[in-house]
Amino acid sequence: MVSVITLLITAYLSFNYGEQILRERANDLLIGESTARGNTIRLLFESQIDQNQILANESMIKILVNELNQTPENEFDKVRESKLGEFLTQIQAFQTRIGFSMGFEDVKIIGANGKVFFSLSKLTDNNFLHDPLFQKGLKKSTIDFEPTNTGKKMIIVSPIFVPDSKKDDEPIGVIISRMRTESLDSILVDRSGLGETGEVYIVSDGFLMLSESRFIDSVIFKQKVDTIPVQKCFREGKEFVGFYPDYRKIPIYGSSYCANDLGFVLLAEIEEAETIQPILVLQNRIFQTGLIITAVMTIIAFILSKSMSRPLIKLKNAANQVASGDFHIRTNITTRDEIGELSYAFDSMTEKLQRSLIEIKEKEDVIKQQEDILLQFSDHSEKYCVCMVDIMNSTKITAKLSESETSEFYNIFLNSIAGIVRNFGGIVIKNIGDALLFYFPVMSSEEESVLKKCLDCCLTLGESHDDIAKKLESQKLPVFDYRISSTYGMVRIAKTSTSSINDIFGNTVNRCAKINRIAPANRLIIDEEFYDSTKIFDDYIFKKIDSDVTAPEAGYSGYLVSRKNILDNIKN
Structure with a gap:
């Protein structure tokens, strides 16, 4: 009887301990997911705001905005039109400097x-004086979202101040940037x-869902989320962990x-039924195992002597270790009786549980490896004109320059060519x-x-040499x-997860x-296939080049190209 009572107590404690472990794992999982993803999103938002503020702090943009603010009304349209190119140059230079991963769609x-x-986009209204985003931007940098036909766009707003501004100075303008949200x-x-x-x-401070739902389609800016954690965040500035009905009224x-300073709260949720299911399974298994062991112990207690206590104690200890998560334990009881059969089972x-855990771990490793794949090659080809511009003797030239001079050297070249x-x-x-x-x-x-x-x-790139030289x-x-x-011909396409450009x-x-490598300075050379497709054009003159690279036995032919009107002017 004592052994039976001890076994029942052990099963009960094992269940309670197992239940506690499962609840703690669910709790740790959700807290870890919400904290990790929330911090990542906070860093993303703050990074986007900082980058937008860097653009607002560009000295040339400050000068242009200050100048247009002081332009008389009757001259404003003419002066603004003359400054559009300078604004565009500054924005393109900024995008080149920080990379295109920021996802600008409109500034x-x-x-x-x-x-x-x-x-950058077509305007429907030239006056933003009463626009809420403009009014927010006059006070501080902020982040917001707006709905679109396909989901949402991120909006970053930053004030612009005069050069050498002081702490209490009023802003002279605002930059509103719209970005993709991939x-x-x-x-x-x-x-x-x-x-x-x-x-x-994530949910906005207007209690609207800002991301897709796993269960409902098209919920962005449409689904109201007025749940306990959302209320706690935006009304009390606190975070929440526990059971509650979600936006579907499901427990x-x-x-x-909670990131109420940035206007959002992130929620990580699992249905209550799924969190309780492992506890119920554990309860049933422990209950069934307890019944079997109790029955066996009761029968054997009347038949066998104290010699049976050792294998029973060994089996009980093994059960405790399994309940504690140690699946490496084996009883190895070889007696040819019910205890031996129970030990074998x-x-x-x-x-089996140990093998299942190993299989799960191996599958998780495979999934993780698959997530690390960044490059996918397409199965089709397309016909492209492929072009390359390469600096001559760049290594020798830049060897004499400082690091900052080298950066400016390439900045002028690459921005001029790309433009x-x-x-x-x-x-x-x-x-x-040093090539583009x-x-x-x-x-x-x-x-x-x-x-x-x-x-x-x-x-035109070749003809722009003198203009680039003046900038240098x-x-x-x-x-x-x-x-x-x-060159002109078929190319294969490769898509990368880090860029929108193939x-x-x-x-x-x-x-x-x-x-x-054989093109003359500031001149254009094309290959045989490009020449065959363009030799009928009347506006150009083509001249074949002989060299080791373009020799027929090497498989290449090259042709210098020039404009016919330029050569006619030279002859005249």
Whole structure:
């Protein structure tokens, strides 16, 4: 009887201990998810605000805004039109400096009187004086969201102050930037480790859901979330962990991360039924095991002597270790009786549980490895005009420059070239050392116009040498020459998770780099396939080049290209 009572007490304590462990694991999981993701989102928001503030602190933008604020009304439109290019140059230089991962889609620069001085998108209203975002921006930098047809956009607002402003100075304008939210969404949609009903989402200070729901479609800015943790955050500034009904009125167990200073609260939730299910399973298993062991002990107690107490104690101790999470334990009782059979069943159970845990761990490792894949290659090819601009003797030139001079040297070159490429509709892919790689996608229906656009762009790059030289001389930097090459043909597409611009590779890209080395200074060279597609154009003159690289036996041919009207002027 004492043994039976002891066993029942052990089973009860094991259940209570197991229940406590499972609840603590669920609690730790949700707190960890809400804290980690909440801190990540806070860092993301603060980083976006800081980057937008850096743009607002650009000295040239401050000067332009201050000048337009002081422009008379009858001259405003003319002066603003003349300054648009300078605003655009500053914004493009800023994007190049910080990279394009910030996700800018629109930037508006607004004066203190609410007039729009610059906008990347088309304006429907030139006066933002009464706009809520503009009024917020006059007070401090802030972050907000607005609904779109496909979800939402992030809005960063920052004040602009005069150069050398003091602490209590009034702002002279506001910068409103609209950005994509892929970085934010990637943090929230990852539901690994949250089971079948877990989800993580954020709610605005207007009690509206700002991210997608796992259970309801199209909820952004539509689903009201007036739950306990949301109320605690925005009314008391506190976080909450526990059971409560969610926005669907379903009982859940959740944890919140309160960021009321940034206007959001993050919630990590799992349905109550899923958190209790392991406890119920544990309860049933312990109850069934307890009944079996109790029955066996009761029968054996009347038949066997105290010699049976040792294997029973060993089995009880093993059960305690399993309840504590140690699945390596084995009883190894080999007696040919009920205790021996019970021991064999127990050891089989712990072995299966151990194998199951190992399989789960291996699957988690595979999933983690799959998440680390950053590059995916497409299965199709497209016809592109691939172009490359490469500085001649850059290593020798930059060896004599300081680190800051080298940075300014490449900044002038790359920004000048990239600006011309974009003006012709080209797409800049990346910098390769001191070279810039870009391309023009070619649709069969627009082949002739795109090929001419590509030729005109590359020829304009060569003709812009003197303008670039003047910029370098104004900064007391050495003047250099560069080579321009272009090829036409099929390329393979590579998509990366870190950029919205596709990478390209293949023989067409390789030929472009190959023939670039023999291009004369500030001149354009094209390959055989490009020449065959453009030799019928009347506006250009093509001259074949003989060299080791372009020899027929090497598989390449090169042609120098120039404008016919330029050569006609030289002859006249």
